[in-house]
Amino acid sequence: MPIQFENVAIAVRDLEAAIAFFTDLGLTVLGRDTVSGQWADTAVGLDGNHVHIAMLRTPDGNGRLELFEYIHPEAIETGPTRPHEIGMHRVAFSVDDLDESIEIAARHGCHPLRGVATYGEAYRLAYVRGPSGIIVMLAEDLNRR
Incomplete structure (x- = not known):
């Protein structure tokens, strides 16, 4: 099936x-x-x-x-997950412009965990701490330019 x-x-x-x-x-x-x-x-x-x-x-x-x-029932508040914890890790999105996406996230008080990284010559990416502590990966494909 x-x-x-x-x-x-x-x-x-x-x-x-x-x-x-x-x-x-x-x-x-x-x-x-x-x-x-x-x-x-x-x-x-x-x-x-x-x-x-x-x-x-x-x-x-x-x-x-x-x-x-x-x-x-009343929601149970937990600490934000960390990237190496077992369980739901993150939600990831491809974006056309990483810098613009980070600026949009910042307007919501959401910032990268550490900064912007480059994975080889393939991606620029950042893990952003989103609303309710959700980890959101934003990735810009460098080969789509």
């Missing part, structure tokens, strides 16, 4: 701030909803699961990012 990638879902503490960050980077909102009910409890494995969600899409139409903010 073939498998197809659907999306990455990320819990955030402030849905509006996360939407603003990702749409400023170029994603578009496909839809928004409030989700609850027995089907959601069963699917997610939490009694009383109740969230506000937004589905975003990359400009090429191939990538989707689902952002959600918990209404119930």
